[in-house]
Amino acid sequence: MRYLPLTTDDRAEMLARIGVPSVDDLFADIPAAQRAHELPRLPLHKSEMEVERALSRLAAKNVPAGSVPFFVGAGAYRHHVPASVDHLIQRSEFLTSYTPYQPEIAQGTLQYLFEFQTQVAELTGMEVANASMYDGSTAAAEAVLMAHRVTKRRKALLAGNLHPHYRATIETVSRYAADEVVALAPVPKGGEDIIAAIDAGCSCVVVQSPDVFGNIVDLKPIAEAAHKAGALLIAVFTEAVSLGLIEPPGAQGADIVAGEGQSIGNALNFGGPYVGLFATRQKFVRQMPGRLAGETVDAEGRRGFVLTLSTREQHIRREKATSNICTNSGLCALAFTIHMSLLGKTGLTRLARANHAAACDLADRLAAVPGVSVLNDTFFNEFTLRVPGKASDVVEKLAAKGILGGVPYSRLAPKSGLDDLILVAATETTTEDDRAAYAAALKEVL
DSSP states (O other): OOSOOOOHHHHHHHHHHHTOSSGGGGGTTSOGGGSOOSOOSSOSOOOHHHHHHHHHHHHTTSOOGGGSOBOOOTTOOOOOOOHHHHHHHTSHHHHTOOOOSSGGGOHHHHHHHHHHHHHHHHHHTOSEEOSOBSOHHHHHHHHHHHHHHHHTOOEEEEOTTSOHHHHHHHHHHHHHTTOEEEEOOOOTTSOOOOGGGOOTTEEEEEEESSOTTSOOOOOHHHHHHHHHTTOEEEEEESOGGGGGTSOOGGGGTOSEEEEEOTTTTOOOTTTOOOOEEEEEOGGGGGGOOSEEEEEEEOTTSOEEEEEEEEOBTTTSOGGGOSBOOOOOOHHHHHHHHHHHHHHHHHHHHHHHHHHHHHHHHHHHHHHTSTTOEEOOSSOSSEEEEEOSSOHHHHHHHHHHTTOBOOEEHHHHOTTSSOTTEEEEEOOTTOOHHHHHHHHHHHHHHO
């Protein structure tokens, strides 16, 4: 066969060489219940036109974010991305470029990575940033591993209001590294006492602000307590636009900042790809994962760019690597950089103010609905709604009325017992009519 060139004898020889009796033995680590034991119920062959029609029918069952009033957030936010961003990243010089294994001939790639790092460092208030990571959750997990290397300790303390997906990612990475993770219980109204849980065994304290419920957290006293115990403060964020208004984590004492950059330059895209942001203090730079692009001059004194730091498995011996990350989400990082360049400092602040104003207006409208309460005292563009009954049922009823009203917290943390909470986000893309429609629909379904 053209697309399956190996014969039965070829496969038998390969299995014999690696010392396993069958292909199934290669999947022994996957629980039997999670494996497919038969082919999916799909036609074995279709023409190209038939496939297009079938997939189009499937796609039509989705409700695109831009087609209805949209208030979904919880770590993935709908913002306006200027057409110029997509136009520029699709230029062949950018679209076809790959990891700069020969950096001296990849000056364009290195330059935009350098600009990206500069923007992230300024945005987070840190001294140095890397050339991006997969996404926010894996960046947070890498931050924990980095803290272990710096402090020579192996226990991470996670705030209860950390996004459950970020917590799960950290726990997964830590489990296979035999590291300890202590995760506190969530406190939806904010004000969790994480300081009381810090002890001399902690390598790091991981705190999200705005947290998963939308509360803005004062990191300064937490940083002070962490440092007093010899631990590092890892500040996490899921909404990069919030840094246009909120004091940056670096100015609040954070040692490592990890977060998601999707909000700037990158559309939702049904779940990815996203771009992880990672920044730290200069003194910790050699323990930072990923790559670092730097500025220099060549033999003739001309400005140029180099890979200053490449402590990945592809570049050095595995035991000396700070990360096994194999890509830097380069195109997504470029989209972030272009959008941020178009906004500038003034534009980012203006965008952040528009987000906050939209969320305040929506919170006031929804709080006026009988039986509904907003839990937050402070928030940026996302807040938590408490509704009568199950939040998941309310969200489904809203969807039936053409309103994508948010994310039930129980969907992120099914065993939390917080079944009456909805995480609601309002960005610059929500109009006054959208917000009025949400309030009217919520009143109806309740």
